[in-house]
Amino acid sequence: MYKAPVAEIAFTLNHVAGLGDALEIGRFGDLSGDLVDAILEEAGRFASEEMAPLGETGDKQGARLIDGAVKTPDGWPELYRHWREGGWNGLTAPEAFGGQNLPHMLGVAALEMWNSASMAFALAPTLTMGAIEALAAHGSEALKATYLEKMVSGEWTGTMNLTEPQAGSDVGALKTRAERAADGSYRIFGQKIFITWGEHDAADNIIHLVLARLSDAPAGNRGISLFLVPKFLVGEDGSLGERNDLFCHSIEHKLGIHGSPTCTMIYGDGKFGAEAGAVGFLVGEENKGLACMFTMMNNARLAVGMQGVAIAEAATQKAIAYANDRTQGTALGWSGADRRGMQQPNGRPAMSPIIGHPDVARMLLTMKALTQGSRAICYACAHAIDMAHHLEGDEARHWSERAALLTPIAKSFATDAGVDVASLGIQVHGGMGFIEETGAARYFRDARIAPIYEGTNGIQAIDLVTRKLPLSEGGQVRGFIAELKEIAEKVEASNLAGFGETAPRLRTAIADLEQATDWLLETQAAGKAAEALAGATPYQRLFGLVLTGAYLAKGGLVSAEDGEGDKRVLLCRFAAENLLAETTALKDRVTAGAASLEAARAVLA
Amino acid sequence: MYKAPVAEIAFTLNHVAGLGDALEIGRFGDLSGDLVDAILEEAGRFASEEMAPLGETGDKQGARLIDGAVKTPDGWPELYRHWREGGWNGLTAPEAFGGQNLPHMLGVAALEMWNSASMAFALAPTLTMGAIEALAAHGSEALKATYLEKMVSGEWTGTMNLTEPQAGSDVGALKTRAERAADGSYRIFGQKIFITWGEHDAADNIIHLVLARLSDAPAGNRGISLFLVPKFLVGEDGSLGERNDLFCHSIEHKLGIHGSPTCTMIYGDGKFGAEAGAVGFLVGEENKGLACMFTMMNNARLAVGMQGVAIAEAATQKAIAYANDRTQGTALGWSGADRRGMQQPNGRPAMSPIIGHPDVARMLLTMKALTQGSRAICYACAHAIDMAHHLEGDEARHWSERAALLTPIAKSFATDAGVDVASLGIQVHGGMGFIEETGAARYFRDARIAPIYEGTNGIQAIDLVTRKLPLSEGGQVRGFIAELKEIAEKVEASNLAGFGETAPRLRTAIADLEQATDWLLETQAAGKAAEALAGATPYQRLFGLVLTGAYLAKGGLVSAEDGEGDKRVLLCRFAAENLLAETTALKDRVTAGAASLEAARAVLA
Numbered sequence A, B: 001m002y003k004a005p006v007a008e009i010a011f012t013l014n015h016v017a018g019l020g021d022a023l024e025i026g027r028f029g030d031l032s033g034d035l036v037d038a039i040l041e042e043a044g045r046f047a048s049e050e051m052a053p054l055g056e057t058g059d060k061q062g063a064r065l066i067d068g069a070v071k072t073p074d075g076w077p078e079l080y081r082h083w084r085e086g087g088w089n090g091l092t093a094p095e096a097f098g099g100q101n102l103p104h105m106l107g108v109a110a111l112e113m114w115n116s117a118s119m120a121f122a123l124a125p126t127l128t129m130g131a132i133e134a135l136a137a138h139g140s141e142a143l144k145a146t147y148l149e150k151m152v153s154g155e156w157t158g159t160m161n162l163t164e165p166q167a168g169s170d171v172g173a174l175k176t177r178a179e180r181a182a183d184g185s186y187r188i189f190g191q192k193i194f195i196t197w198g199e200h201d202a203a204d205n206i207i208h209l210v211l212a213r214l215s216d217a218p219a220g221n222r223g224i225s226l227f228l229v230p231k232f233l234v235g236e237d238g239s240l241g242e243r244n245d246l247f248c249h250s251i252e253h254k255l256g257i258h259g260s261p262t263c264t265m266i267y268g269d270g271k272f273g274a275e276a277g278a279v280g281f282l283v284g285e286e287n288k289g290l291a292c293m294f295t296m297m298n299n300a301r302l303a304v305g306m307q308g309v310a311i312a313e314a315a316t317q318k319a320i321a322y323a324n325d326r327t328q329g330t331a332l333g334w335s336g337a338d339r340r341g342m343q344q345p346n347g348r349p350a351m352s353p354i355i356g357h358p359d360v361a362r363m364l365l366t367m368k369a370l371t372q373g374s375r376a377i378c379y380a381c382a383h384a385i386d387m388a389h390h391l392e393g394d395e396a397r398h399w400s401e402r403a404a405l406l407t408p409i410a411k412s413f414a415t416d417a418g419v420d421v422a423s424l425g426i427q428v429h430g431g432m433g434f435i436e437e438t439g440a441a442r443y444f445r446d447a448r449i450a451p452i453y454e455g456t457n458g459i460q461a462i463d464l465v466t467r468k469l470p471l472s473e474g475g476q477v478r479g480f481i482a483e484l485k486e487i488a489e490k491v492e493a494s495n496l497a498g499f500g501e502t503a504p505r506l507r508t509a510i511a512d513l514e515q516a517t518d519w520l521l522e523t524q525a526a527g528k529a530a531e532a533l534a535g536a537t538p539y540q541r542l543f544g545l546v547l548t549g550a551y552l553a554k555g556g557l558v559s560a561e562d563g564e565g566d567k568r569v570l571l572c573r574f575a576a577e578n579l580l581a582e583t584t585a586l587k588d589r590v591t592a593g594a595a596s597l598e599a600a601r602a603v604l605a
Helices: A004-014 A019-024 A033-061 A075-084 A104-119 A119-138 A141-153 A290-323 A358-390 A393-436 A440-447 A455-469 A469-494 A504-525 A531-536 A535-564 A566-592 A594-605 B005-017 B019-024 B032-062 B076-085 B105-116 B119-138 B142-154 B289-324 B359-392 B393-434 B440-447 B457-468 B473-495 B502-525 B529-534 B536-562 B565-594 B592-602
Strands: A064-066 A069-070 A158-163 A175-180 A186-196 A205-214 A223-230 A232-234 A240-243 A246-253 A264-266 A279-284 B063-064 B069-071 B156-161 B177-180 B186-196 B207-216 B225-230 B230-236 B240-243 B246-251 B263-268 B276-284
Touching: A004 A104, A004 A358, A004 A535, A004 B536, A019 A033, A019 A358, A033 A075, A033 A104, A033 A119, A033 A440, A064 A232, A064 A246, A069 A504, A075 A119, A104 A119, A104 A290, A104 A358, A119 A141, A119 A158, A119 A223, A119 A279, A119 A290, A119 B230, A141 A158, A141 A205, A141 A223, A158 A290, A186 A455, A186 B076, A205 A279, A205 A290, A205 B440, A223 A232, A223 A290, A223 A504, A232 B186, A240 B032, A264 A290, A264 B207, A279 A566, A279 B592, A290 A358, A290 A393, A290 A440, A290 B592, A358 A535, A358 A566, A358 B457, A358 B529, A358 B592, A393 A440, A393 A455, A393 B119, A440 A531, A440 A566, A440 B207, A455 A469, A455 A504, A455 B502, A469 A504, A469 A535, A504 A531, A504 A535, A504 A566, A531 A535, A531 A594, A531 B032, A531 B359, A535 A566, A566 B565, A566 B592, A594 B142, A594 B359, B005 B019, B005 B032, B005 B105, B005 B359, B005 B536, B019 B032, B019 B359, B032 B076, B032 B105, B032 B119, B032 B440, B076 B119, B076 B263, B105 B119, B105 B289, B105 B359, B105 B536, B119 B142, B119 B156, B119 B207, B119 B276, B119 B289, B142 B156, B142 B207, B142 B225, B156 B186, B156 B289, B177 B592, B186 B225, B207 B276, B207 B289, B225 B230, B225 B289, B289 B359, B289 B393, B289 B440, B359 B393, B359 B536, B359 B565, B393 B457, B393 B473, B393 B536, B457 B473, B457 B502, B457 B536, B473 B502, B502 B529, B502 B565, B529 B536
Parallel strands: A158 A205, A175 A205, B156 B207, B177 B207
Antiparallel strands: A064 A069, A175 A186, A186 A264, A186 A279, A205 A223, A223 A279, A232 A240, A246 A264, B063 B069, B177 B186, B186 B263, B186 B276, B207 B225, B225 B276, B230 B240, B246 B263
């Protein structure tokens, strides 16, 4: 069973991602390291002890649609109530509406733990927090006054309604219609699919944020508006009134996250007898809905990256426990002397725990390195978001750009790692990994959605290459690469034997990243957009791998004071001498793969 | 829906894997190319039209255990009867027992198609064929006379009973007990787990081949004997008699292959009232059971490799169809002019099929290259098996070694490709890929067992490095590498512009393989076994990638006569300039990764 790695999370937050320095200079007011530790400790306890057991049973039972109502797995409504009563929903929300206004870094650290315990469950608050953010940033004072407090407390949950059958990645193609009503509100008509927690039994009301198009709106992305559409209408006194004209038509039968109801929502069908049209309230301005939605989506992308980290962590823990427990074969050098009860009859050599076999150790170390690398990238992204919020002027702009640059990498690298690590986790379990009761398969199934939603990882790569690299005319990415070089230099200067070949490997990897970056910037500047796009995905992975190596090294440098045998140093060396070997191949794919890709399109015709 | 790629299969068999040449010189008697084509065509029709539809429904329904009997999905018993009446079960079986004695290459080609249509269904005949082989090679004349004809016809199915809870990869740890009976038969007592198709309703009898240990047997692998243990005892006239003392205790709830019952079998529990002890008959000699079992397992390993190819093919077909159909966004250079009905209202640019986006094209081409590369490797392995059977003396030994060398690569590379390609297939489908009804998720779930069973891919890598590389003192592998170099030279000599950088890339990749091979042979010769094992898995992948590049090139050279734009040449170039870039990193991991792996073990403690 999952046990929240609180010490590892705290170390990464403080010493790799920058929280420690920020606390020291009082960047977050009087927030102390002790309070941070206490919050992490209590979140870890809740995730490990209360949430994780229900995560397992929830997967087996799944969400069910019964007579138009969605029933979540047994115990989930109580779990949700207990969780929000603990104040977790408002951790990072504005104080004005009852939140605790803590740094985003703490928010994502807690989110990691919820997702490790149950990704399906954690999706409910993830969506609510996105809705809170959009509403806080773009909603009118009246809307905020009516809705935000209940959403921050978690009494009401929130959703994002973007997707329609013909409008997925291309949200501009949506057809859901909005009509102006005489009282200044709107009436919404249409169908939305893949709506996470669109209907459920764990909260009294559900606040849908719905993208729709006014009949006189321009085509495409510039004609989209955002509406708040509550499941139950809310009276001026905050009391719940009539059922709004919307309902959950069906829920999906999915590969994973079975406990999370994925709903097809119908708006304005007149199902409840009254005049047809779901009552909606404009968020922000007419036809400016996409900008509002991006407020939700950017942080949602990092939140999805945390799902990758979370699954990787849980899968790694499970695999290491199994590999220490399961005995099979006799590994080279294994005498069995240090474990009792391992001797077999008839003089057969003692079986060793499978962790003793080099190939199993390789899998587990790969899992650990990808997990810790992904975590550091995501936390660094959260740190940049915090800095952008707490600083001003050029500094704020710098950190805002850093967050923008890191977001697609965090989302894609961590979610790919989630799938890869969960797959290795099954492999470590051998035949038992394929049996559902073991639990390793759940991580593999749950993980698979994360590279897809909130913008597929392919979309992230396009975003990274076309919108993020050019920030400050390439200055942001070049500055970041310069920082990475400093880390490599510090490793070299440390003269620690435990680092092995880390310094030269890291230097090579950073040079590969730099070359690929220059090539992409030049290629786009030369107007060859298609060539640049052909290498976007390998580039994104290259960036993530380099960051993994650099952040593991950064952590290793801090904890190397414990001596050369420090585990962080050793894991960093393993990653540098094994995983980073891939960077040159990735750079080649970026800078020299486009022509063969273009030519080979004929194969697919 | 899957459509058997008969032309592609025939091309790979004939022009890449060596069937064409063998037919031409009459290596298989009067077997003609026309007959081969006719067989492939009919197998393809059966797989596409009759098996594939039931594969989908079978996944949803799964196998069920009801009152001690296993019920396979609706329609499967009839499908099985129809299939065996078509003569497919005996395709490669000995003529003396009603088989058609066709080359193994045809057997695996047909197996690919059955597995693409339904891996869960195809497991039944796969196990039967393995049992036939073991019985034909090691069974007494009396056993063969009683059992083989019905097994070759498919009236009775076969199973392999190796695994016990404490004995998985380490089969020598098994505890199932055999006692000699007065009539020369044996009584079997014990529990076996993970028994594929151990109980079902599609055949009149089930012939279990069971590994067990006599009470006076030596410890470990040298004390294991193989027994034939039928579900129903068989009279001298071949009629079915009493129920034997064995039963299916439970079936597993698995990630995939839901239609295939995975059984826990109990032997000798006295459940059916008679004296306890399942009646078994010795196959081969006492305490020599493992050698018999290896007869089954070697071919079973290639058969599992075919599952990887099969899933990759089916997943690729599905993804290409979806990517041609689904429109989203407007790809660079897309005008929509060549497709009707794509114009959108309000002057919005036409959406393009997602296949037009470079990242989607990259995923699809990667899928296609891995599928075709895996197929070629597996067929080449089958060719080597055929040559070993049909030649004698040194030639037979050469081909037998080639088959031995190729088997772990075929098994591991193709099954890893199955998982990777199925995962990319989901990604291409976006959100729809995560919905079970779409069907892409089934491939992902089914594929995941193949890297595990019949020897995990880690076990395959150990086998490759420790037992296969040293064949003929390294002569076999060095000779093979020399053949690969010839292919690279032919590509260079062809001067075809369509090949792009294929020749130099392939040369580099082969040089990487050669260096890694030399290093492994030298390291083992120097007694540093642990160091060699640390790099076994990267080496195995390196070998598979190089073979993918070489075999795609070999096919490209043959079909390049169609002109420089030939699709095989273009796919080969894509693979060479993108996938082969990884080989240097893999070589580095082999030759320089062991120290960091060994040092980092402390991280896992």
